[in-house]
Amino acid sequence: xxxxxxxxxxxxxxxxxxxxxxxxxxxxxxxxxxxxxxxxxxxxxxxxxxxxxxxxxxxxxxxxxxxxxxxxxxxxxxxxxxxxxxxxxxxxxxxxxxxxxxxxxxxxxxxxxxxxxxxxxxxxxxxxxxxxxxxxxxxxxxxxxxxxxxxxxxxxxxxxxxxxxxxxxxxxxxxxxxxxxxxxxxxxxxxxxxxxxxxxxxxxxxxxxxxxxxxxxxxxxxxxxxxxxxxxxxxxxxxxxxxxxxxxxxxxxxxxxxxxxxxxxxxxxxxxxxxxxxxxxxxxxxxxxxxxxxxxxxxxxxxxxxxxxxxxxxxxxxxxxxxxxxxxxxxxxxxxxxxxxxxxxxxxxxxxxxxxxxxxxxxxxxxxxxxx
Numbered sequence: 001x002x003x004x005x006x007x008x009x010x011x012x013x014x015x016x017x018x019x020x021x022x023x024x025x026x027x028x029x030x031x032x033x034x035x036x037x038x039x040x041x042x043x044x045x046x047x048x049x050x051x052x053x054x055x056x057x058x059x060x061x062x063x064x065x066x067x068x069x070x071x072x073x074x075x076x077x078x079x080x081x082x083x084x085x086x087x088x089x090x091x092x093x094x095x096x097x098x099x100x101x102x103x104x105x106x107x108x109x110x111x112x113x114x115x116x117x118x119x120x121x122x123x124x125x126x127x128x129x130x131x132x133x134x135x136x137x138x139x140x141x142x143x144x145x146x147x148x149x150x151x152x153x154x155x156x157x158x159x160x161x162x163x164x165x166x167x168x169x170x171x172x173x174x175x176x177x178x179x180x181x182x183x184x185x186x187x188x189x190x191x192x193x194x195x196x197x198x199x200x201x202x203x204x205x206x207x208x209x210x211x212x213x214x215x216x217x218x219x220x221x222x223x224x225x226x227x228x229x230x231x232x233x234x235x236x237x238x239x240x241x242x243x244x245x246x247x248x249x250x251x252x253x254x255x256x257x258x259x260x261x262x263x264x265x266x267x268x269x270x271x272x273x274x275x276x277x278x279x280x281x282x283x284x285x286x287x288x289x290x291x292x293x294x295x296x297x298x299x300x301x302x303x304x305x306x307x308x309x310x311x312x313x314x315x316x317x318x319x320x321x322x323x324x325x326x327x328x329x330x331x332x333x334x335x336x337x338x339x340x341x342x343x344x345x346x347x348x349x350x351x352x353x354x355x356x357x358x359x360x361x362x363x364x365x366x367x368x369x370x371x372x
Contacts, residue, residue: 001364002032004083004108008060008092010038012232012256014200015162015281016089016115017043019139022164023087024050026357034081036074036093046258054081060093074100083108085364089115095124098132109367112152113137117276117299120150129155134367137360140279140300158363161303162281163356164288166348171290171340172265180266185228185252192226193329193336195294196267198260199274199282200231201238201253206273206296206316208241213322215245221330227251228267230260264289268336269329275316277301287311288347292339294325310343 005020007013020043024033028050035047039057047055056077059070074096078086086101086108088094094112101107112133114120129151136157138144144159172180181189199205207229214225233253234242242251254263264270270286270293279300286293287304293311295301307313314321329336 001368002034002082002084003027003364004034004036004078004081004086006058006060006086006088006090006093006097007035007037007041007043008090009043010040010059012042012200015278017041017046018164018281019113019115019162020087020089021046021050022162022353023357023360024053026353027361028052032081034077034083036077042256042258060090060096071096071100075104078104078108084368085109085111087111087113087364089113091118091124091128094128094132098128101132109134109364109370111135111137111363111367113139114143114147114152114278115139116278117143117146120146120152126151134370135363137363140303142300142303143278156366158359160356160359160363162279162284162351163353164281164284164347164351165353166288166351169261169285169288169347171344177266180262184254184263184266185226189226191224193224193269193333194226194228194267195269195271196228196230196264196286196291197271197282198230198257198264198285199272199280201229201234202231203238204275205231206275207271208238209273209317209319210271210294210322211242211245211247211251213319213326214250215247216319216323217326221327223250224330225250225326228254228263230254230257230263232256260285261289264291267291269294270311271295272301273314273316273322274298274301279303284347284351287343288351290340290344292336292343294322305343305346310339310346 007016034054036056036058037043038059047053086097088097110132133155136152136155138147138159147157270291272280272283272295277299283293283304296316297313298316305311312325
């Protein structure tokens with residue numbers, strides 16, 4: 001099968017990139033794969049590292065001026081590579097795919113994955129659902145419900161949650177954890193509870209609520225915590241907020257990291273405190289590494305874990321609720337290990353990469369059967 005993956009993100013791309021790279025690695029041995037994405041993107045760089053994958057520099061601007069040259073290039077790529085299935089992963093690239101295949105005889109089947117919570121009530125979505133979508137993948141039941149109440153209800157919709165390699169994302173022993181903590185974050189943290197996330201430093205990721213929650217604790221308890229927030233470097237306004245809370249020395253920003261395993265493995269607890277979230281690869285990676293995870297009750301996030309079993313669920317934008325969970329961690333530190341073990345068990349049983357890949361391939365095959 002000849003499969004084309006498209007993604008419009010020109011920089012990090014977050015979970016979209018992890019999603020596509022996991023599929024590339026799962027399909028590469030048996031299928032012909034092409035990725036169309038901007039050269040500046042993280043996906044362009046990571047896709048090049050998967051043997052046998054062809055990566056093409058392509059922008060997906062929604063400006064009318066981009067509809068001729070770039071879309072002609074996309075149409076030519078689809079024709080020259082004899083693409084069977086196009087897997088679009090964002091509204092911008094989905095729109096340009098629709099324009100590229102317009103009038104094409106026996107066009108490829110088009111699969112669209114809805115990764116986020118963004119509204120679906122525009123005329124653009126109506127057009128794409130009507131003319132350029134054969135199958136829709138929802139990454140959670142929450143997203144599935146959004147799709148059912150949109151123009152995409154006319155399409156076949158299936159929920160396929162993120163899968164990951166749980167052997168690759170595996171817990172480390174206590175000695176290795178100590179060594180990683182010392183080398184990657186710094187000395188003097190032996191008696192601290194390290195809370196870590198690779199979800200990014202955008203405001204809507206909620207990490208500043210965690211900073212505020214720690215800052216609100218009495219000094220003796222406050223100094224027991226250290227935060228690690230991986231992602232794009234925060235701007236001066238965010239750093240000023242951290243400083244105003246007196247937390248500068250208790251928050252580390254290691255930057256954007258391709259392999260997050262060593263850094264997160266050095267931590268004791270993970271957190272994904274987003275204001276909006278479709279499902280979250282970041283949460284699933286933390287659980288696979290054997291960490292209990294503190295999450296917010298938004299979108300599809302609660303579909304990952306059970307409150308008080310593999311982690312904790314709090315309302316969004318609620319530092320007071322977070323602070324109460326932090327105090328429980330201090331009162332019963334043994335629960336971190338117990339809940340981390342439960343998180344790992346759930347990840348190993350439910351976050352299966354093989355099933356994720358096979359279910360997605362089954363979608364492709366069914367769309368092709370529909371064309372036949």
